Amino acid sequence: MDLEEADLREQIFHNNVREQIIFLLLFIMLYLASYALIEKFRRKDHEDCYSTDEDEIIIYRISVWLCTFALTITVGSLLLLPISIVSNEVLLIYPDSYYVKWLNSSLIQGLWNHVFLFSNLSLFVLLPFAYLFTESSGFFGHRSGVMSRVYETCTVLALLAGIVLGFTYVISSLVDKNNTTLETLNLWNYYLPFLYSCVSFIGVLMLLVCTPLGFVRLFGVVGQILVKPQFLRDINEEFFAYSLEEQTVRRRLKLALNTGESYISPPPISPPLTGSPIIMHNADMSSEETDSSNLFRLRNGELQAHLNVQLQQVQEKRELADSQRHTSSFRRNIVYPFAVLLLLLLTGIAVLMVLQNTLELLVGFKALPISTSQFTLGIRSLSRLGPIGAALEVAVLLYLAAASCTGLYGCAHRLRPRPARTPLSHLVANCAMLLILSSALPVLAKILGVTNFDLLGDFGSIEWLGNFKLVLLYNLVFATAATLCLINKFTATVRRELYNRFKSIGDFFFPREASVDQRQVSSHTTSVLNITNISDKDTSDHIKDD
Incomplete structure (x- = not known):
């Protein structure tokens, strides 16, 4: 009996070590990619990074490292659902393969927990610290140096945290009066999840605005990257x-x-x-x-x-x-129409998924997106079409991520990063906005019914996901906004020309002095x-x- 318990403890230990090694390798790859991306966009002039003061150089490097860490978590949040869906299908196709035994439910569950923890840490601690650290000058009368600015930054960050928690208490008292009392301040189990629930709600609202606009702007981006055929552009x-x-x-x-x-x-x-x-x-x-x-x-x-x-x-x-x-005729006459048709196809599939999800919610065939049960990986396929449906879901998820980012920078022109000309303060703001959007993307996909994969960890414990009216209204608004944006995109020229023709006819029959x-x-x-x-x-x- 002791030998069996020892073997079980040893197996649990090895599984834990293996999972942590996988997390570390994945984090290192994403961190290097994020650092290369930030190095491409950050400003490289004398005023921003090449200072003669050694303290300024240290502060700048620390802030860049914190921004890189936040961007790494952002990319991890974007890849959460695609990695989970692909892992489930791989286990279904190769259930007894020796090479995929490391891929299990514990690994995916741990990945979701790590991303949730570090996304909160980056959003509420690291990014505000990076911005305040670069703007600090040290306490008056204190010895100048890096530590003096660290003390000032920590003090201001603590005051800011107190203000945010105060606002959280006021909002929670207005929303839920039963769990809000001064006698029992349940900070870790109630107020911090409630704060993240508010942030995720803001992120979902941002996605509601940015994603339909991104559907339209992606066609313009394709037109800028690829050359249109001769009959469309001379x-x-x-x-x-x-x-x-x-x-x-x-x-x-x-x-x-x-x-x-x-x-x-x-x-x-x-x-x-x-x-x-x-x-x-x-x-x-x-x-x-x-x-x-x-x-x-x-x-x-x-x-x-x-x-x-x-x-x-x-x-x-x-x-x-x-x-x-x-440009070659193949790229102009084949690649560009194919890219436009692919965008139209993905947009149409996304809108149809949202409409199907809305009807299933109304009829009662589909439950609300809040997670109530523990999901086990590799039991059954999450799509009715099997691996093909799973690949389609992954493509739609990546398309939603690209459309949301494109729509975000279509609205925020001033914060749009420019290669080798983006100051550090704008880098912090961009990392914060992208982190909010990426953290809300799994919630958005579950609300719209793009995938049946359950929200694992604390992502599925957001309380407002259990509100039927809110989820249904969100689906209706998203489908309507996406449809109207596409109709306006492809019919604006025709409507403008018809208006000009009718106006010219009216001026001909009813001339005005x-x-x-x-x-x-x-x-x-x-x-x-x-x-x-x-x-x-x-x-x-x-x-x-x-």
Whole structure:
């Protein structure tokens, strides 16, 4: 009996060691990938990381490491459901294989628990510490150094934690009066899970906004990466247009370098400001009154600087169009339509899954997404189509993750990371937003019925997942928003053209007399055209003189 207990304890010990080694190897791979991604986007100039102060360098490195850790947990949260679904199907296909015996329910359960723990740690402790650490300067009168700034950061973080817990107590007292009492402050078992429940709810609401917008923006991203076919986009025409524009800007720049003057048509490079030495053209001025006073002048080389920037932008567009027009016919006529059809297919499958889940919730065939039982890996397939259905679920999950990230940065333009130009504060903000979205992604997939895999660990113990009205309303709003976004995307051009045609027909049968403002605009347009002719003539004269 003692030998059997010893063997059992030894087996449990070896299983635990094996699981921890697997977690460590997975964490190291994700950490290296996250560090490479952050190194690509973080700003690399003298002000941000290459400081002469040794303390600043240490603080910057620690903050970057904390951001990398948070991004690693973010990627782990995104991969939770795909890894779990694939592991279940692998165990069903190879139940007796020696090479997959390490893949068991304990391993997947431990992965969910670790991701939940570290996501909370990163969101509530590490990322706020990283931001406050970079903004700290040490206590007044204390010896300057890294430890002084650590003390200040910990103090401010403790005060911030007290404020957040106070707000959590107030909100919980409004929502659930029975479990909220001052006599028994159950911090670990009630208030911290309630706080994460609120954060996950915010993340799910963000996904409700970002994911339908991401469905639409992904088509634009594909159009930027891949070249459209000839019947959808004439690359040669765009290339020649950019070439002519580049030649025009070069002539203007040469004229500005010779005389320091330029004309207001096309419109000025910089808007008129109060006190600026710019002589603007009056809209009521007739064509006969146009003379050299219609020039505008930018002093101290500002005109040349603006023209150089404009020339650089036009050159980049021309070079991009030149490279795109040499794209092979296979990529233009086969790869682009295939990518668009794949996006349409995945979007349609996601919307159909949501509609099916809504109907099953209404009829009562499907339970609420809150987890009530312990799931055992490798018992049965979670999809009616078997491995094919599981692969489809994984593809839809990854597509939802890509759409949510695309929609997020479509809304938050200022926080969008730029290669080698993103400051550390923006890196912290990006890691926080991505962590919130990734932590809520398994909850979103379970609410929408994308997969039947149960939410393991504390992910499935979120109380608001048991609210039938809230879950049903979320499904309806998501399906409606995604459908309307796609309809608006593919019918906006047709609706705009129909509106213009009906408007032109109405103007033909019911002509309206031009108003005073329209006559002023017409006079201004005529004068601007005259100024354009003067500009082209003077430009050619200067070039001939040179």
